[in-house]
Amino acid sequence: MAEMILEVSHLTICREGSTVVDDVSFTLEAESDTALVGPNGAGKSTLVQAILGVLPRRTGDVRVLGHALGPRGQLPPAVRDQVAYLPQSIALHGRFPLSVAEFVGLGWDRAALALPWRGGRARRAAVALALAKVGGEDLAKRLVSDLSTGQLKRILLAFCVVRPRRLLVLDEAQAGLDAQAAEQFHGLLFNLRRSEGWTILQVSHDLEMVRRTCSGVLCLNRSLRCSGSPDHALSPAELERLYGRGWVAYHHHHAGASRS
């Protein structure tokens, strides 16, 4: 049996009194690439944030690399090191005096209290290698707040790749990118997944991309409506059940267009 990277069982999440994710169970095998799809407000972002311990859960269990997520979202630091999260966007207000190399270095460090100069040489080497892997060597000295959306996404990938990870959680990674940049980003992600041996869970709205690159699909609309291979889960009949009548035809007219 393949190693289970993530096991979610009977996960229910409430926000402000109402249930936004209801009794969701699924597992991710090592080196699988699974898309989480569903209409707006279906609870996709909430679900991934609860899995990471960012949002509290009502009931249910989450196991990451075999370790149970604590009731307040705690995981052992050695497990945290192997999980990375790419948010939809990071909102920096005005000039932010943090260089790209410093930012990527934050992905290398553990969050514990430590003297800032500890591990300096190893960190520098890891940061340089990570930037090379995403083709961002020339960005090292730039300020994070000066980057374009596409550059920022690549730097966020460098933040993930700076240390060996097992599980990568992406929340609409292609949001804000035009069609060409989204294509490039996914190509990079696809290559890194294979070379780094990542297991990926990604929230996505781009069903064409999901069909082409993902190995599995989870259809969420408050509860898990269906799951399986893209061919099965993204069949016209299943999509109509998930998004409602009329959506499928609309989508085919706009295949490949950028979504924001």
Added chain:
Amino acid sequence: MLDSGFDPAHLAQLLALPFMQRALLAGLLTGLLGGLLGSFAVLRQLSFFSDALGHSALLGISLGVLLGLNPTLVLIPFAVLFALGVNHLAGRSQLPTDALLNIVYSSSLALAVLLLSRVRSYKGGLQQLLFGDILGVSWLDLGVILLLLISAGGYLLLSRRSQILLTIDEPLAISRGVAAGWHRLVFIVVLAVVVAISIKAVGVLLISAFVVIPACASRLVCRGFNAYVLVAALLGAGCAVVGLLASGAFDLPSGPSVVVVQLLGFLLALLVAPHSRLARP
């Protein structure tokens, strides 16, 4: 009018006086502390928090006066309670934090003035509370500021990575294992204590300048985080010392002199950073 003019001999005489030496030391330490905390506060959009806290502190001081206690003694617990209260409210309320802070500080200010108007004897001291009395700083005050500088500096140094991640994006920080709620609370309490301690020297009206102006000037010119924090702290300290010397030399009020020097530093930063996004309207 600057009728006294500048007189080097006069300045040298002043520098020989113990209270002037204490004032310079107090300015140096307060400036360092303000710049250090400010560099994080400004990025976290907490500039207005320090301003509101400074104004609200007047209520703490007037409560102290009314109860016959040493105002500084009342000020620290008051500031901590204020910080905890605002943090709690901001987390729960549906209102934006700046509106909430505005309500809290304008009502504290109103209550404070009402209270002080009942205490006849204190009317004369209001000026001192508003603009600070750095010449009245004692060795004990200096010790407290130094202790605070060491502990706040140590905390920020050790938790530096967590602080930066929290400033960038909270979910991202939590996903890296940062105890976000705890660090947010500790930071806001430290900021509150720093503001409370500095009020004696700088006054309630100008305290936020110590937190905000050096950090913003540094933010305009620095290209890395370490440099940013260091420049903010040094700029805070430098402006305080230059401002105090100028106030001694030209016989000007001390707090406002320091703030004007900070303003000059900020304008200089605007000039040398013409390509910055903040510099453009």
